[in-house]
Amino acid sequence: MGNVQEKPPGSGGGGGGRSDQATAGSGTRSREKPPTHGAPQREVANGTQRDNNTTGGQEERGSPAVDTSYLDAPAGALPPHLARLKNEGNHLFKHGQFGDAIEKYTQAIDGCAEAGIDSAEDLCILYSNRAACNLKVGNSTDCIQDCTKITKMLIEQDGPGWRENLPEIPNVPQSIQQQHREKPVSVEVAQARAARAAQEEVRRKEARFTLLKREGNDLVKKGLFQEALEKYSECLTLKPDECALYTNRAICLLKLNYFEEAKQDCDSALQMEPGNKKAFYRRALAYKGLQDYLSASSDLQEVLQLDPNVREAEQELEVVTGLLRQSLMDSNVHTPRV
Numbered sequence: 001m002g003n004v005q006e007k008p009p010g011s012g013g014g015g016g017g018r019s020d021q022a023t024a025g026s027g028t029r030s031r032e033k034p035p036t037h038g039a040p041q042r043e044v045a046n047g048t049q050r051d052n053n054t055t056g057g058q059e060e061r062g063s064p065a066v067d068t069s070y071l072d073a074p075a076g077a078l079p080p081h082l083a084r085l086k087n088e089g090n091h092l093f094k095h096g097q098f099g100d101a102i103e104k105y106t107q108a109i110d111g112c113a114e115a116g117i118d119s120a121e122d123l124c125i126l127y128s129n130r131a132a133c134n135l136k137v138g139n140s141t142d143c144i145q146d147c148t149k150i151t152k153m154l155i156e157q158d159g160p161g162w163r164e165n166l167p168e169i170p171n172v173p174q175s176i177q178q179q180h181r182e183k184p185v186s187v188e189v190a191q192a193r194a195a196r197a198a199q200e201e202v203r204r205k206e207a208r209f210t211l212l213k214r215e216g217n218d219l220v221k222k223g224l225f226q227e228a229l230e231k232y233s234e235c236l237t238l239k240p241d242e243c244a245l246y247t248n249r250a251i252c253l254l255k256l257n258y259f260e261e262a263k264q265d266c267d268s269a270l271q272m273e274p275g276n277k278k279a280f281y282r283r284a285l286a287y288k289g290l291q292d293y294l295s296a297s298s299d300l301q302e303v304l305q306l307d308p309n310v311r312e313a314e315q316e317l318e319v320v321t322g323l324l325r326q327s328l329m330d331s332n333v334h335t336p337r338v
Contacts, residue, residue: 076122082111089129098133099189105130120157124150138193141200209238216248225252243272243279250282259289277306281313284320293324 070091075083089104109126117123131146216231229252235245246269253262266283269276284299297320303313 076125077119078108078112078117078122079115082108082115082117085111086126086129089133093129093133098136102130102133102137105133120153124153127153139196141196141203205238209235212238213245213248220248220251225255228252229256241272243269243276246272247276247278247282250279250286254282254285254289257289259286262286263290275306277303277310280306281310281316284313284316288316288320288323291323291327293320293327296320297324 071084071087072080073083073087075086078086085104085108089101089108092098092101092104105126109123109130111117112119112123112126127146127150131143131150134140134143134146212231212235216228216235219225219228219231229249232245232249232252235242236249239245246265250262250265250269253259253265263283263286266279266286269279270283273279280299280303284296284303287293287296287299297317300313300317300320303310304317
């Protein structure tokens with residue numbers, strides 16, 4: 001007594017469900033004369049009948065089914081639907097399809113958030129795998145972001161020895177890597193790379209700008225106005241529309257007695273922000289240095305109209321008013337009588 005797998009190809013009912021049996025001996029008879037009605041073919045094994053879908057058998061004989069059993073492999077503590085996404089991402093990675101793998105890993109990561117899964121180990125593996133894909137396609141910004149998330153989670157979980165528990169990145173065969181390098185770049189991929197490069201440039205400029213501005217502010221606090229002036233000027237090459245840079249640089253110019261240049265920076269700031277109190281106040285000081293006391297008085301009054309509580313403006317207005325009165329008196333003394 002045996003079962004259908006143990007029967008020799010030429011015996012019994014010659015089933016149509018197994019392709020390895022259908023190609024040997026008299027078992028081909030069932031393929032040559034398929035049933036003429038819609039009922040499923042029945043296979044006999046040791047006197048026991050078994051249902052077998054004829055159409056399915058023909059598909060199996062014509063084109064072997066693709067093995068997708070890897071999708072159902074367990075993946076840590078991930079539920080089945082997220083494990084399938086991770087496994088599919090791994091499969092795509094190994095075959096050099098890095099962009100598609102990124103999509104699968106991203107879906108799995110988002111799915112963890114939606115399901116409330118906070119397993120550091122499983123999330124780290126997903127982020128690590130996605131970071132590897134981003135590195136392969138040249139997306140360094142996203143790669144760094146993923147690695148930063150991994151590092152934070154691993155430090156929280158494992159402490160200083162977190163590096164020892166990092167998972168291995170799946171190896172990509174050399175032939176697949178070569179195919180990926182030689183594959184023509186599509187318009188979409190080229191546009192995506194250009195967009196990423198532009199984003200990286202913006203990020204780099206933003207970081208440089210923030211550093212220079214901070215350095216300029218620190219130099220002002222130390223009274224190093226010439227050095228601060230240089231920092232603010234470099235900042236303006238990166239962001240020429242940043243109003244605060246003009247008012248900050250105006251401070252340095254005033255301290256260095258560059259009154260005309262300070263006035264010009266305040267003019268630029270007021271073009272961007274017509275109600276900027278700092279720009280009015282510092283332009284008043286520039287006018288004072290240029291001995292244009294009437295214009296200085298006008299700007300100080302503008303400051304007090306915007307904010308009556310600016311004590312420095314009140315004090316400076318008294319000084320400028322006195323200088324204006326004195327200049328008018330001096331002017332009258334030196335005016336010849338006709």
